[in-house]
Amino acid sequence: MCRNILFGLLPLLLLTACGTPQERCISRNTSEYRAVSRLLAEVEGNLARGYAWEERQVIRTEWDDCPVVAYDRDGNRRIFYRSCLRNVSDVERYRVPIDPVVETRKRDNLAERKKALSSYAARAVDACKAAYPETKG
Structure with a gap:
């Protein structure tokens, strides 16, 4: 009985896990910004620890x-x-x-790339919110 209920709810759970159209749009258009941010955080952590x-x-x-x-x-x-x-x-x-000189150079390049991508990401988020407004339900 429980298994049948689980299989009945599975498609609904999968649809909900995919996110709203607005969330998918934002995720798709900010993926590079998020990847650069993640790499920058990793490099900064490496520099703070002294190792990777x-x-x-x-x-x-x-x-x-x-x-x-x-x-x-x-x-x-x-x-x-x-x-x-x-x-x-x-x-x-x-x-x-790690080589601190190389990691510092990597950090500086990633910070520069993140700064360049931030305005594009902000515009993309605004465009996604305009294209797919979420209704309060």
């Missing part, structure tokens, strides 16, 4: 309970569990040294 963060995938082995299918004397299937080893992947963060 990188991620790598690490495979490790751990004990788990694995299902095993067996048949009894009457031919009925029985499932039981036994201990087994499985590979599990994790993401590990590690520090990477």
Whole structure:
């Protein structure tokens, strides 16, 4: 019963997750500005810490309970569990040294790019609000 309700509500949830036309317009027209802002924040964090963060995938082995299918004397299937080893992947963060001169130059370039994009992004937001006014419901 619950599964049927969930499947019935799934299309509605997907439509709501996509956002309103105004939100989609704003998101589409400000994506570069948001990307530059995100990169600028990352570079500023690197400079403040003195190092950058990188991620790598690490495979490790751990004990788990694995299902095993067996048949009894009457031919009925029985499932039981036994201990087994499985590979599990994790993401590990590690520090990477930075060159402060390069990071400073990168920060300055990103700040300049963000400043140049800010007026375009503001105009795009205003245009999206004019094209797709949201009604109070």
